[in-house]
Amino acid sequence: MATPPETAEMGDQPVSSSAGEADESIRDLTGWRYTLAQIKRDRTARLGWYIISVVSVVAIVTYVDSQLLNYYIADTFWYHPERDAEGTALLPPVGLENSYGAGTWSHPLGTDQRGRDLLVRIVYGTRIAIQVGVVATGLGVIVGTIIGAVSGYYGGWIDDILQRTVETVYAIPFLILVIAIMSAFGRHLWIAIVGVGIVTVPIFARLIRSEVLKVREEEYIEAAKAIGVKDRHILARHIIPNSFAPVLVQGTLQIGVNILIVAGLSFLGFGVQPPTPSWGQILADSRGYMLPNPWFSIFPGIAILVTVMGFNLLGDGLRDALDPRNNG
Amino acid sequence: MTQDPLLSVQNVTTQFVTEEGIVRAVDDLSFDVHRGETLGLVGESGAGKSVAIRSIMRLISSPGEIVSGTITYKGHVILDRSQGPDGEVRDGEAMLSEAEMRSKIRGREIALIFQDPMESLNPVFTIGSQLREFIEINRDLSNAEAKAEAIELLREVGIPEAESRYHEYPHQFSGGMRQRVLIAMALACKPDLIIADEPTTALDVTVEGQILDLIEQLKTEYETSFIWVTHDMGVVAEICDRVNVMYLGELIEQAPVDELFHETKHPYTEALLRSIPKPHETTGEFDPIRGIMPDGMNAPSGCRFHPRCPDAREVCMSVHPDLREIDDGQNAACLKYDVFDADYDDSPPLVVDENGERVPAETVESVGGDD
Numbered sequence: 001m002a003t004p005p006e007t008a009e010m011g012d013q014p015v016s017s018s019a020g021e022a023d024e025s026i027r028d029l030t031g032w033r034y035t036l037a038q039i040k041r042d043r044t045a046r047l048g049w050y051i052i053s054v055v056s057v058v059a060i061v062t063y064v065d066s067q068l069l070n071y072y073i074a075d076t077f078w079y080h081p082e083r084d085a086e087g088t089a090l091l092p093p094v095g096l097e098n099s100y101g102a103g104t105w106s107h108p109l110g111t112d113q114r115g116r117d118l119l120v121r122i123v124y125g126t127r128i129a130i131q132v133g134v135v136a137t138g139l140g141v142i143v144g145t146i147i148g149a150v151s152g153y154y155g156g157w158i159d160d161i162l163q164r165t166v167e168t169v170y171a172i173p174f175l176i177l178v179i180a181i182m183s184a185f186g187r188h189l190w191i192a193i194v195g196v197g198i199v200t201v202p203i204f205a206r207l208i209r210s211e212v213l214k215v216r217e218e219e220y221i222e223a224a225k226a227i228g229v230k231d232r233h234i235l236a237r238h239i240i241p242n243s244f245a246p247v248l249v250q251g252t253l254q255i256g257v258n259i260l261i262v263a264g265l266s267f268l269g270f271g272v273q274p275p276t277p278s279w280g281q282i283l284a285d286s287r288g289y290m291l292p293n294p295w296f297s298i299f300p301g302i303a304i305l306v307t308v309m310g311f312n313l314l315g316d317g318l319r320d321a322l323d324p325r326n327n328g
Numbered sequence: 329m330t331q332d333p334l335l336s337v338q339n340v341t342t343q344f345v346t347e348e349g350i351v352r353a354v355d356d357l358s359f360d361v362h363r364g365e366t367l368g369l370v371g372e373s374g375a376g377k378s379v380a381i382r383s384i385m386r387l388i389s390s391p392g393e394i395v396s397g398t399i400t401y402k403g404h405v406i407l408d409r410s411q412g413p414d415g416e417v418r419d420g421e422a423m424l425s426e427a428e429m430r431s432k433i434r435g436r437e438i439a440l441i442f443q444d445p446m447e448s449l450n451p452v453f454t455i456g457s458q459l460r461e462f463i464e465i466n467r468d469l470s471n472a473e474a475k476a477e478a479i480e481l482l483r484e485v486g487i488p489e490a491e492s493r494y495h496e497y498p499h500q501f502s503g504g505m506r507q508r509v510l511i512a513m514a515l516a517c518k519p520d521l522i523i524a525d526e527p528t529t530a531l532d533v534t535v536e537g538q539i540l541d542l543i544e545q546l547k548t549e550y551e552t553s554f555i556w557v558t559h560d561m562g563v564v565a566e567i568c569d570r571v572n573v574m575y576l577g578e579l580i581e582q583a584p585v586d587e588l589f590h591e592t593k594h595p596y597t598e599a600l601l602r603s604i605p606k607p608h609e610t611t612g613e614f615d616p617i618r619g620i621m622p623d624g625m626n627a628p629s630g631c632r633f634h635p636r637c638p639d640a641r642e643v644c645m646s647v648h649p650d651l652r653e654i655d656d657g658q659n660a661a662c663l664k665y666d667v668f669d670a671d672y673d674d675s676p677p678l679v680v681d682e683n684g685e686r687v688p689a690e691t692v693e694s695v696g697g698d699d
Contacts (some may be wrong), residue, residue, distance in 0.1 A: 124693065219447035226385055226442075227435035227462055237461070241452045 014171040038321035043207055043318020051310030058123060061131035064126060068274075074124065079117040079123040087115040090293045098209045098292050109299050112282070113289055118296065121277040122303050128278040129264075129307060132193050133259040139197030141251050144204025149240050151205065152212030163209070170202035188218065192238070197260050211243035218242070247323040249315055256311035263304050279304050284294045333360035334553050335384070335438075340397030341408065342376075342383045350575045352378040353392070353626040355577040358651075361521065363443055366547065367556040368568035368585070370561070370600070374621050376577040377557045378443075381523045383407075384555075385440060386429050393417070402520070406433060410569060435466050439514035443526040445506035451496040455482075455509055456494030461518065466517045483511040503537035509677070515546065523555045528563065540567055561604050565589060571596050576624060579651055582659040593660035595639045596672060634678070635686050639664055641675035642688045 039045045065073040071080055079085060091111040103110055111117040128240040151162040169177070181195040182188075215221065216239060224234050266269035266280025274281060279300045286296035343353040353376045362369050364451040369377050371419075382616075383394050386406060395417055400408035406429070408420030424433065434440075442448040449456060456600060459478040463469060470478060475494075482490035490560040498506060514522050528536040544567060546552065556568055564571055564585065571588045573581040573596065581594040592598045599617040622628055628635050634644040647670050648663040663670045678686040 118691065129676070136665070172531060219442055219444055220450045222387065223442055223448040225387060226440035228430045238450050242450065
């Protein structure tokens with residue numbers, strides 16, 4: 001085994017040399033691929049990415065099953081998440097025992113107060129969390145970006161009017177505002193989504209405005225004006241794409257926050273109405289049964305925790321990847 | 329010089345309202361640009377060169393404002409503005425609207441090349457998409473045609489492997505290459521006038537030479553007129569036909585390039601030419617212009633250059649010279665010429681007092697007498 005001396009030297013520090021190669025290859029990438037490569041290198045961001053992927057797949061499958069197939073899949077192969085079951089109510093998870101009986105493999109996480117399987121209800125609650133989290137945040141990002149970009153770019157009285165309006169919304173406690181909106185327009189899922197979207201708008205409007213104030217002074221904006229580009233076009237092509245990175249980060253984190261808000265709403269009885277399963281709803285149901293079966297509360301709590309954490313980890317990873325100051 | 333000028337700038341004044349007061353960055357500026365000529369606009373930092381060219385494009389934004397003047401270009405009235413006695417600004421009826429400026433003038437008729445090629449391209453889009461976008465905006469071409477045109481333009485300004493570089497981002501280009509891209513962008517609509525705002529200042533000398541050669545070549549090919557803003561007299565000598573020298577927002581000398589260098593009229597221009605570093609000089613022999621350019625807020629009375637002028641006399645402190653013809657085709661604003669009839673020859677020269685200020689001779693003597 002005659003090893004050439006160079007290889008032997010490199011063998012002294014195998015970790016650093018391979019990391020160096022990875023750096024080189026990442027530097028050659030541009031735009032999205034660069035960001036993705038950065039996230040892949042970041043362990044916690046990768047964990048967040050995996051959590052979100054799994055949760056999203058579950059959400060899509062359960063959305064299709066509940067909205068289009070009327071729980072055909074769940075009913076045929078598992079339990080119906082909404083219909084009352086004949087089974088024992090408030091069973092503990094498998095391997096544990098309480099005054100109602102011992103946990104069995106047929107209900108791994110136990111049952112709720114109506115004897116419905118807890119696992120199937122938590123799984124089918126995913127779609128509400130993701131649907132509201134993503135759609136409401138998307139709504140907030142779109143409206144907030146437009147308001148913030150217009151406000152920052154034009155300045156003057158347009159800025160004053162838009163910013164004062166946004167600050168007024170911001171000043172009202174978000175939960176009270178959403179509850180007020182739902183009380184006025186009805187306790188429907190879509191009203192909840194729009195309501196949460198509205199309370200999210202100010203965050204993005206203010207965030208992107210501060211970025212736009214920086215970007216609009218760049219020379220390429222003046223260059224674009226000098227060649228006769230329309231304001232609308234400058235906003236859409238030059239200002240917003242160059243101000244969007246912090247919005248992407250905040251948006252990812254905000255999905256997690258909005259999932260929490262919706263869980264809170266459902267817990268208070270707003271949002272999705274029973275018997276449709278949602279995490280906040282399950283938590284609310286469990287309140288009266290915490291002593292005989294604490295697991296009834298713990299499992300939906302874990303579902304919320306893990307999902308929100310997934311979005312937070314990915315958001316943090318995105319922030320590191322998109323912030324040029326961190327790419328030493 | 330008898331034909332109608334391509335661009336005519338008359339008495340343009342642009343001011344900035346700041347908390348400390350009003351700064352006239354461009355004061356009563358008048359000059360013409362003829363077809364096919366390259367006009368140099370020269371001055372120190374802060375002389376108002378950049379504000380002057382942005383005024384031509386009407387790209388002055390708050391707190392700056394063009395308060396008066398007329399600018400005509402090929403029969404279009406770019407600016408026709410006058411200030412009434414109440415200080416209110418009135419626009420003439422024939423003046424182009426902001427939308428017309430955008431759709432008719434900017435980019436299509438007059439293009440602007442900026443100083444810093446590093447900052448003038450949007451970092452998030454490829455070079456090709458920015459160039460193509462610009463061509464699509466200003467010319468009615470389909471996507472594919474615009475792309476072909478963009479690649480052709482890149483090739484024309486000397487970018488090798490234009491097809492593959494079309495898909496690269498600005499940060500993958502060197503400074504010289506980016507300046508070529510900006511020139512390609514300026515050429516895209518075949519404008520008759522290109523205004524270049526110190527386009528080679530940020531580049532090193534060899535690249536600067538290449539860019540100047542490229543401009544020279546494009547000038548003969550397209551017969552484009554240029555306004556070339558610079559503080560580099562070497563560049564002026566190389567490419568300009570006529571030169572305007574600015575000091576504190578005012579034009580102080582206008583001359584064809586040879587006369588400017590060999591029969592310099594204004595003391596400021598002389599000082600500017602003397603201050604060019606020469607290879608045989610050491611730093612000790614170096615002859616910079618004394619003092620710094622005064623603040624535009626409290627511009628000196630009389631001739632604005634008098635605090636720094638080696639030829640200044642007492643009369644220069646009180647009489648403000650306008651631009652007058654000294655020699656055939658050569659204008660200057662300096663009282664030492666007979667056309668001003670300001671008693672310059674009988675006026676005593678200024679001396680330097682203990683504060684380094686330039687004052688009339690008697691005041692220093694009287695101060696000394698009191699001690």
